[in-house]
Amino acid sequence: MTDASAPAARRPGEQQLAALGLGAPALDPADASAHSFPGGGRWRTEIPSCEGPEALAVVLKEASRLDVPIHRISQGSGVWMLTDAEITEMVDATAERDIELCLFTGPRGTWDIGGSVRSDSRGAGLRARGHDAVAGCVEDAVRATELGVTCLLVADEGVLWTLHRARQSGIIPADTTLKVSALIGPVNPASYAVYERLGADSVNVPSDLTLDHLTEIRRVSAAPMDMYIEAPDDLGGYVRMYEVAELIRRGAPLYLKFGLSKAPGIYPWGTHLRDVTLDTARERVRRGRLALDLLARHGADGDMAPLGSRLPGPLHRFPADG
Numbered sequence: 001m002t003d004a005s006a007p008a009a010r011r012p013g014e015q016q017l018a019a020l021g022l023g024a025p026a027l028d029p030a031d032a033s034a035h036s037f038p039g040g041g042r043w044r045t046e047i048p049s050c051e052g053p054e055a056l057a058v059v060l061k062e063a064s065r066l067d068v069p070i071h072r073i074s075q076g077s078g079v080w081m082l083t084d085a086e087i088t089e090m091v092d093a094t095a096e097r098d099i100e101l102c103l104f105t106g107p108r109g110t111w112d113i114g115g116s117v118r119s120d121s122r123g124a125g126l127r128a129r130g131h132d133a134v135a136g137c138v139e140d141a142v143r144a145t146e147l148g149v150t151c152l153l154v155a156d157e158g159v160l161w162t163l164h165r166a167r168q169s170g171i172i173p174a175d176t177t178l179k180v181s182a183l184i185g186p187v188n189p190a191s192y193a194v195y196e197r198l199g200a201d202s203v204n205v206p207s208d209l210t211l212d213h214l215t216e217i218r219r220v221s222a223a224p225m226d227m228y229i230e231a232p233d234d235l236g237g238y239v240r241m242y243e244v245a246e247l248i249r250r251g252a253p254l255y256l257k258f259g260l261s262k263a264p265g266i267y268p269w270g271t272h273l274r275d276v277t278l279d280t281a282r283e284r285v286r287r288g289r290l291a292l293d294l295l296a297r298h299g300a301d302g303d304m305a306p307l308g309s310r311l312p313g314p315l316h317r318f319p320a321d322g
Contacts, residue, residue, distance in 0.1 A: 164199025
């Protein structure tokens with residue numbers, strides 16, 4: 001395995017700028033993450049916003065055409081927006097290619113009748129409002145895992161803890177992985193460590209975190225991190241392709257998540273949004289190819305985790321009550 005503290009083979013424009021007397025300071029090995037995925041590798045890939053079997057088919061076809069390796073495919077509208085037949089079709093298609101499928105759980109505050117989320121403060125955001133919303137998330141989790149889904153996306157700390165306890169007690173399979181949404185993603189190392197202890201196996205941090213922020217997080221937690229390399233507009237619209245090698249060096253183990261800016265929102269998805277959903281699904285894969293090409297040009301494309309790997313490795317948890 002590559003030395004975690006080793007710099008990328010070449011930083012963007014490094015030789016040309018040095019020749020002009022504008023060379024950058026040497027990378028500090030102390031900034032590098034000491035962590036990797038179990039089984040080897042420091043980065044995995046994710047294609048988000050894959051809303052149903054037809055969009056999934058487009059993603060898989062385009063990934064094959066462009067030779068984009070995929071470790072995880074995620075969906076944002078939620079388990080409750082898919083029929084059993086649609087979920088089963090997605091489970092079968094991803095299992096055939098050894099790709100992890102992640103579906104969003106249950107009711108969320110941005111869609112229910114609570115008024116505060118529409119105020120300037122945005123209230124509690126996506127969090128589950130009240131007992132019934134938590135129950136809906138649990139219902140989604142049970143239904144999805146019974147149909148073969150192995151990863152669940154959550155946007156509430158209480159739901160995360162509840163689903164972690166549910167897998168410990170056998171209500172859902174013990175190897176179910178739990179992923180924290182970017183819309184409640186932590187922005188400091190203390191909160192990141194709390195999410196890990198609440199049961200998170202993968203934490204989507206906001207895409208505006210600095211490189212130093214990633215290093216700070218990695219000094220307290222080895223839980224896999226997800227980051228939009230290109231973020232949707234409602235998450236800032238950031239495009240950080242030229243930073244990918246350094247994001248990996250600082251943030252590993254890291255999921256490179258290929259979102260899309262300047263694209264219409266598609267949640268909750270339905271056939272009325274079919275054309276834009278398929279077009280944006282196709283373009284997300286192409287964005288992935290562009291980011292991977294940059295890594296290759298800079299000699300920094302090594303150390304990808306093996307395809308088919310999905311588990312996070314040993315993590316720290318709060319003791320679950322009996």
